[in-house]
Amino acid sequence: MAGRPPKPKPNAAAPEPQPDMGNRRATSYDVARLANVSQSSVSRAFTAGASISEDVRQRVMEVAAQLGYQPNAIARSLITRRSDLVGLMIGQSTNLNYPEVLFELSRRISAAGSRVLLFALESEAEIGATMEQLWRYQVDGVISAARLSPEQVEEFATRRVPLVLYNRVLPGCAVTAVSVDHADGERRLVDRLIKAGHQRFGLISGPPDSAVSVERMESALARLRHHGIVSVAQARGTYAYDSGRDAFSQLVADLGSPPEALICANDAMAIGAMDAARYHHKLSVPADVSIVGFDGAGASRWLSHELTTIRQPVRRMAEAAVQMLMERIETPEMEPETRLYAGELIQGRSARLG
Known part of the structure; x- marks a missing residue:
């Protein structure tokens, strides 16, 4: 009959109403319901390299942006049993006089999907107190550009926290290290x-x-x-x-x-x-x-x-240190390894060389 509105198609799904958030933060459940996907799909959408179609990932991201949703790193750590934190112990003198080291290590740790928990030591003798703080934060691994004793290295092994020494080696001690020669x-x-x-x-x-x-x-x-x-x-x-x-x-x-x-x-x-x-x-x-x-x-x-x-060769050393640490976080049973890199002699104008 003329002027009569058409009947809705029987299989057409009504649009999911946007949840009333009130004053609370959006959760993965809210995103999943509005995007019409599972919560596991939401998790995979925010995980680099996870198996998920581009169409689903894009839909999840659009809904997440609409709701202002961001994954909860603390909740994720409870599931994965990882903090996604890497402890970086560095002497204050190194940090002040050679800031490229901190920059390169931090950049590469972030690129690997973790965050840096920085401990800048006024003196390398402070290492014992710093280690106590490391254990409290449940870091996944540690890169140390500060002096450790064999007993302190052994404590990392006892606690099953992967450790890489940066720009130093510890002869006679089974520990992974990267250093200039x-x-x-x-x-x-x-x-x-x-x-x-x-x-x-x-x-x-x-x-x-x-x-x-x-x-x-x-x-x-x-x-x-x-x-x-x-x-x-x-x-x-x-x-x-x-x-x-x-x-x-x-x-x-x-x-x-x-x-x-x-x-x-x-x-x-x-x-x-x-x-x-x-x-x-x-x-x-x-x-x-x-x-x-x-x-x-x-x-x-x-x-x-x-x-x-x-x-x-700071970039190469930082890349190697982070790579070696991440490998041992993924595979804790890997054997210790030491990599030495030759430095480049820069002949400036401050010395007479033969």
Whole structure:
């Protein structure tokens, strides 16, 4: 009959009414009901790499955006028994003087789907108290750029928390580690300085509790002894610029004159020593004194310094550290592994090399 509205099709599904949220947050159940999918489909839509059709995923995302829904990480961790947190322990001096390390590790941990729980240590001696905090947060794994004792490494194994040491190894201890080859870098620096004719050497080491400083300075001293040089003036710094400046003046006072060549445990102290030599002692670098560092930090490349140093392959090391950790989170029974990376000798204008 004319003017009569058509009857609805018998199989046409009425649109799902939008739930009345009131003041509460949307849940996966709300998204599933409005998108006409299962709750497991909602979960898969928000899980990278999960098996779900693009059509369903898109529908879930549209409804989630409409409701302002985001997955609850805490609820998810109760299901997966993972916190999706990676503990990152890093010395404050490393963080301040070499921020590329923290940036690269954080970026790659985030790309792997986890979040960083950062512990910046004023001193590496604080590691024990920091570990107590780690256990409370139930982290999935830890990357440590701070010194650990064999007993502390064993505690990680006892608690079944995967651990990767960054830029350090622990000889005789079964632990996964990634590091630049400190000994090789110092050998190359010493050999080139000796070849250039230097005979009177000075060293500026880092803090006594820094495993990296200890390994670098012991390696440099061993190589100097190999060349017949056993008397080496030494001063201690804190890894900071000011400490390198002050340590250089201390060496000059102790020796009565500047050394011919100065080996520093990191770049920041080497730059401080350069400025002390040039501006406080009116010396020419490298004509009067050759100065070398280690790390390849950003400031070492500034035109005012152009430091001769060993540059760490930070991106490759960070990628390897995160990859090795994630593999051991997925497969805890994997054997420990150590990867050493050769640093690149950067011949700047702060040292005469042969």
